[in-house]
Each structure stands twice: as C-alpha cells, then as structure tokens.
Amino acid sequence: MHPAHDPRSVRGTHCFHRGGPISTETRINERIRVPEVRLVGPNSEQVGIVRVEDALRLALEADLDLVEVAPNARPPVCKIMDYGKFKYEAAQKQRESRRNQQMTVIKEQKLRPKIDDHDYETKKGHVVRFLEAGSKVKVTIMFRGREQSRPELGYRLLQRLGADVSDFGFVETSAKQDGRNMTMVLAPHKGAKTRAKVTQVRETGPSDTDASGA
Template identity: 50%
Template sequence: MAKEETRVNRAIRAKEIRVVDDEGGMLGIMSVRDALIAAEERGLDLVEVSPNAEPPVCRIMDYGKFKYEASKRAADAKKKTARVEIKEVKMRPKTEEHDFQVKLRNVRRFLENGDKVKVTVMFRGREVTHPEFGAALMERVSTEIGELGLVEMTPRMAGRFMTMVLAPKKK
C-alpha cells in the first residue's frame, strides 16, 4: 500500500475546511476557495494536515519548509534507533583449545560492540549421537564470557546444529 500523499492547495477536495493560519490562530470553517485566497495573500500554501477530521483541518504554511523539516525529523529518528546485529560464531564439538580461545575472543569482541552473538555447534556424521559434547561446549562459552553477556536463548538442537544466542549486558 502506497503512503498517502499530503494534499496541498488545489488538490484539497473537501467543500468546507477548518483553517489554521501560519501563526497557529484559528480562522474558522470556510470554503477551500476562500482559504486559498487567504494563503495566497500571505504568499504561503494551504496544506491539509488532518484529512480524516470533520471538516478536514488545513493549515496555511510554507509547504517546502514543512517537507524539509519532516524529512529532517525522520532522518534524526532513524539515527537514534540502535541497530543490533546478530553475529554468528560456528564451532564443532571437537574444537581444539586454541581454536576455541580464538572463537571466544570473537564472541567477546562482538558483545563489547553491542551485537548479539549466535553460537552454533555443527555436528557431522555420528557426532550427532553425542549432543552432550555440544552442550558442554555451549556451557563453557557462557561461563567464559561471564559478565559481558547473558544467555538470551538457551542451547537448542535443530537437526545437526545446536544454537545458543547471547546478548550484551546493559551498562
């Protein structure tokens, strides 16, 4: 569904509208033609701000400035939203100590940067008959990261993969 466009000047379809002037004062209910004349006298536009009201509310303002400020507000709101990425670290049940430490360092770095971490243990062949090795590895990861993060989703088996999600602790 397309975003409904704001109606301006001659695009306003209502017979009568409630008009607010550029200083915020109420001019009252009048015809669109009279409101357009009032807007043109001030060198401004007539903008429909509340199309669902009865009668629709229109404001006399500079439409270009209005659009610019609206886009600035939208950009500021977008900047303020925190983007949390989910990073993934993959291991095997028989991961050697050095490799485990390297992966753990990556988990720590991701959590310090404020990202969530999905730890995945991949089972191959007959390894899947011993999920306790994967569970022990997950338990070790969660204890080693300690104060940096907390377990958001406990370890779960899904086919040949065991996954766990860690979230950074709020400061």
Template identity: 50%
Template sequence: MSKDWRINEEIRAREVRLVSDDGEQLGIIPLRQALDTAMEKGLDLVEVAPSAQPPVCRLMDYGKFKFEQNKREKDARKKQKIISIKEVKMRPNIEDHDFQVKVKNARKFLNAGDKVKLTIMFRGREITHADLGEKLSLRFVEELTDISNVEKLPKVEGRNMTTVLIPKFDSEKEKDKDKEKKEEA
C-alpha cells in the same frame, strides 16, 4: 496502534465516545458536537479506537501526538539488539595453539552478544573420522561453557560438521545483581 488515524472531518461515525485531552470521559455525544468542542479548545478530534461501539475519539494536538509516536518507535528500534551469527571454521587436525586462537575469537563474539557457529571442514577421506570432529566440537564447547550454551549439538552436514553456541542470557547477570542488592539490604 494504527499509523492511519482518522482525524476531524475524516471520522465517519454519527456518535462518538469522547475523551478529553487530560483523559477524562465526556460521554457519548454526536460527532458534530465533538468537532465543535475540539474547535473551541483548538485541538484535533482523533479516532483512537475505531472498532469500538461507538468509536472512541480523543481531543489532542495531532501533530504533537504523531511526533511522540515517531519518537517512541525510534527508541524501540534503537533498543532492539540484532543478533548475528559469527562463524569459526577449523579442520579436524588443527594444532593446539590455532585451536586456542579460535576459542579466543569465539569468546570475543559471544561476549559481544553474537551467536557462534563452529564449522569443522572435512576434506577427502577425513569424513570417515567424523568422531574426531565431534571430539573437537565438544572440546570447543567445553572451553566456552562459562559464557555460552549449546543451541545445536555437533551434526554432520555434507562434508562439514556444525555446532551452534549462543551467549548465556543477560538475565543471569541481572539475577546475580539482584542477589547482591538483597544481601546488602
């Protein structure tokens, strides 16, 4: 939908297809007659489909219409979920307890609906043992398979190895709820 609606005198067509405020088709009539009808009812004539032949105009309260449009747009923005990427960094020779702490943090991020980027940093000659980093990445992925899917498998980029995990979709949870409802019925 366009933000710049033509209203009343701004409409340039000679004839318009008029739709009443309750949605009833009033037919194709001259613009002057449509404007007079709008004045009689105390409403505005708004061009809702300018590309149609002839353009479609509707009788409505333009102020109220704009208010409703803004309200819908605000609601749509509120419902959008912004997914951010949280990064978990570790070295290839990490201790087991430290590893579990990193897994716990990643689990928290995934439950919040964020993506998790695992970065294993190699220093000096450690890069020659990239297989250790890959084993560590796969172990990390395995720990989180219940709540995540792998978006990007372990890959060496410079002196780092990265893996990206995404949370399992809420649709799977919804499917489980639907199954439960069907079983109850």
C-alpha cells in the same frame, strides 16, 4: 449556528493545526463521519460514548485534535490530543527503531562439539571482541556423523561459553537444535560499544585531531 458545530470553524482550526496540513493516514476531526464515538480525554481519562459533534466541540475548546485511534471498534474510539505532536513523536520513535536495527550487527562463531581447550579459548576471544564492539553473536555448534547422537555435548559447550562471556553479554536466544547444528544467540550488555570506545581512547590516547586542538 453555534461555532462549535460549524464545520468551517473546525476545519480552519484543525486541518491546518499549528502551521501545517495534517496527514490523512488517520481520520481526524471532521473526517470522522460517524454519529457517535467512545471518547478518551487528553489525559487518557475515559469520557464514554458521546455524539461526534460533542467530541469535536471538546477538542476545539481544548485547542487540540479529535483523533480516531480504534476505527474498527463499535463505536470507534477517539482521543483528544495534539495530533501534530503525536505524529512527530511517532516519527521519532520509528527513526530510533530503524537506527537501532541498522546498528545491530550479528556475527557468527562456529565451534565443534569436541573442541580442544586452545581452540575454545581462541573462539571465546572472538566472541568477547564481538560483544565488546556491540554486536550480537550467533554461536553455532556443528555436529558430524555420530556426534549428532550426542546433543548434550553441544548444550554443555554452549552453556559453558555463555557463562564464560557473561561479563560481556547475555544469552538472548537459548540453545536449540537447528537441523544438524545447534545454535545460541548472545547479545552485548547495554552500552558495550560505548565502553569499548572509551577503553580504546584510554589505551591509545587522544586522536591527532584532539591533540592538535589542545
């Protein structure tokens, strides 16, 4: 039998590809038990519909894996790739995504539609500090009684606040009515938390540890 069609040669090369067993979450190599597949090459080139034996042979010749990327297609779509590298990069992206989600803190700042200038400046200062620290801010306008018939007051106030803090953040979610309240979400500009740390170091000087190590 030709070695490319020998399931033992494929199993020995690919199920323990590059030093360890491959996860069975996705069908790969000889686990792809269909007569033919729509094949995508290692450089994302469209090869077309081929027999699964031929697809396995091409993957083996390239020292790569045959990975089923669209099992519900007819025929299934398979791609020739380094599955170990693919899994590693996917795991890295998932960890980075979780880390970003954990780092994103949403603060809330509440205002009244007829707020006076002094209170507005105080509340705006809080919003600026939150944004500088890298946190998102949910701004809530609380309407009472007849104020609910004047939603334009809330819109104008939120637009004013968004413009006033534009150096520190941007409007991620525009103003919208939420029951008796009106809300808007502000997000910090990219790198805001890092800039805040740099500014703090400049203002306070190096830490005791840094000074002792100098």
